[in-house]
Amino acid sequence: MTQFTYAQWPLIGGIHPPEHKQASTQCPIQHIPLPAQLIVPMLQHQGEEAKPIVDIGEHVLKGQKIGETRAFVAAPVHAPTSGIITAIGQYPVDHPSQLHALCVVIEPDGHDEWCTHTGLDDYFSANARTLLALIREAGIAGMGGAGFPTEAKLSIHHAIDIVVVNGMECEPYISSDDMLMRERAAEIIEGARIIRHILQAKHIIVGIEDNKPEALMAMMTASRVDTCISVLATPTRYPSGAARQTVYLLTGRETPAQGRTTDVGVFCLNVATAVAVYRAVALGEPSISRITTVTGLGVHKPANYEVLFGTPIAHLLAQADYQPARSTRLIIGGPMMGYTLPHPHIPVIKTTNCVIAATAQDFPPTEPEMPCIRCGDCVPVCPVNLLPQQLYWFSKSEQFEQAQQHHLADCIECGACAYVCPSNIPLVQYYRYAKGVIADQQQEALKSERAKLRFERRKQRITQEEAEKEARRKAKAEAAATPLTTTNHQAPSDGKSLMIAAALARSNLKKAQKKLTVAQANQESTEVLEAEIAQLAQEVKRIEAELQPPP
Structure with a gap:
């Protein structure tokens, strides 16, 4: 049996919930037929929404830009296939808020005809500005969950010496990154090397949990093209896939509480993002699809599917033989940090990494919340070394100032504390509530400060105008008296x-x-x-x- 090289820094806290990855990793990545329509949101990333640059009735080609934005934190949107624009309007999208967003609806013509696109043959000879422009034009955003535009993330002023490729995938149901590493390891490595070239970094470290031996082997084999790449295994423990935890596990560097991993010289990206970077630079392909896990006992064919952005989740579930009578709810993302989907007509976007058709056997009904017994079980599992019990009391009693003093803002909302709570207290919900109230208070304070500043400026302006008027009056009086x-x-x-x-x-x-x-x-x-x-x-x-x- 192959011995993997393990990272030497242990994860602080964390849990190991039962795994359910095997069901969706029994077959290769599956391809699905085109849906009847693609509902493509103009906001599939953090930052500013793209504006449609197409009209209803217009024929578009696969990869053609259909949404544009010039904001720094933003990404353009492209047509996932060729077809006719049939509508532009507000549709429900993949977001916990369950709000509607601007979308462009495409009726595929069945030809899947590409627009003209070319990549760079010798991309390591290109300068950083050229590569960044290609990444931006491709509309790449982080596919690990955050959805931050990659070009904006790469436009940093800190010196970077390590590029970390995050293949942890610690949620117990998701396996899309696992299958991607097994089947497209070479593309991941090339994408990481392009990122390293842009940042002028020295090393690449790939981190993978040890419950993915096939992925570890594939990535180790692909990494042999470059002696400055290390593939490290880590113990399987949630939430090792969070960026700060990943960086600490692989490098031993602690990210400042209010900072980013780049502050300690490390750039971290997901394996799916690395593939998107490679395909944009080497092939000229924009970001129009991703690998999404469909699993849970509510489907008969759990697997990982390559899905075009804008594909209704109902169409994706149909390919997995969805059994709505058995399923109690649909979950986007993993059970730890995901959320319930209101209905299956929402489209897949750049951050949709998993759909769980959950049954009562997958997730039994939640037990009622009981009073805290002060057992302290939540403390050792917190990966950020917080005091979850104290934060709970402060949040519940609305003592928000004390919650802030106990570093509530550092909570990554991983849910490890709630998972081990014997009283079934939804701790993360309390923390989110407190964070929301604090954010509102800070926003109101900011508004008050701005209003005060505007008042002071107006007062100063009126005083100045009165002084100028009096000076003109006196000058006129003196002139008349002469x-x-x-x-x-x-x-x-x-x-x-x-x-x-x-x-x-x-x-x-x-x-x-x-x-x-x-x-x-x-x-x-x-x-x-x-x-x-x-x-x-x-x-x-x-x-x-x-x-x-x-x-």
């Missing part, structure tokens, strides 16, 4: 000019007299105004005297 000089009367002393000057002088005199009246009514000092009026009166008399005809 006697006309000889220079001012060097212009021709014709009757018309004198009449205008007289009218202006009389107008200034009346204004000054009105100001004097107001000042007297307000019991203000009037000395300056009285002097101004006297001077203006003399000016009026002088001009009127000039207007008198000579004797």
Whole structure:
């Protein structure tokens, strides 16, 4: 039996729930026929939603861009097959919120005709900017669950010396990455080497749990093309597949609480993302499909299927011989961090790695929640070294400040604490509730701060405007009070000019007299105004005297 090289750093905490991977790994990756329609969401990633750049009735080719965005954290969307655009509108999508999102509906023409696409023959000679542009144009987003646009993730300013390829797949039902490593190991390795070339890193470490011996062997064989690649086995323990836990297991480097793995010189990506990178750079293919596990006792043909994005989950389930009468619910993702699907007409997207047709035998009815008995079983299984029991009390009693002080934000919501709780307390739900309230409070505080800043700026602007207005008033008053000089009367002393000057002088005199009246009514000092009026009166008399005809 082959001896695998094990990573030397142990996982902190964690659990080992019963595995259910064998059912979906008995056959190779399956291909499915085209559905009657593809509902392609414009938001299949974190960040800004793409905008459709096609019209209803337009014929598109496979791989043609149908959604575009220029935001930094975003990714374009491509047609998964050739066909006609039949609708553009709001449809339910794969998201825990169960909200609708903008989608482009394609009716396949059955030809599956590609648009023109070419890759790079010698991609290791290309510079990082060229490769990043290809990755962005391909619309690649992380396929391990987070869905963060890969090009944006690669645009970092930290020095990276290790690229970690995450093949852990620690959820007990999911096996899509396992089968991908078994069948397409060479593509994974090439994708990782492209990432290393972009980041100018030194080493590649592939991490795989030891319950996947076939995948370990395939990846070890493929890695022989490069002496700077290590394939390490790790003990099977959930949640070893979380990025921070993976990086610690394989490198011993601890990611800061509020930081990222790149802060410690490690770039981490999923094996499916590595394949997408390879196909985008070497073949010029955009990201239009993924491997998805369909399993659970509610299907007769559990397997891993290559699925086009936009394929309704009902169509995927039909290929696995779905038995709706037996299934109690559909779960997207694994049982630990997944969520219940409201209905099967939701489309597959870039992060849909698993669909579980669960039965009562798979997941018996949840026992009622009981009071906490303070057993402390939740503490040793926390992979982040938190105090789940204290966080529970603070969250339940809405002592959110104390929850923050106990590092609630560091919780990765893996559910290990809830899994071992003898009182069946849904601890993660309490944590999510507290996080949501804290986020709302922080948002309101931010809004208040912005409103205060806007008020202060408005107040400052009004004060400045009043000061400028007063300065203009004083300047005008001083100008009016200044006697006309000889220079001012060097212009021709014709009757018309004198009449205008007289009218202006009389107008200034009346204004000054009105100001004097107001000042007297307000019991203000009037000395300056009285002097101004006297001077203006003399000016009026002088001009009127000039207007008198000579004797």
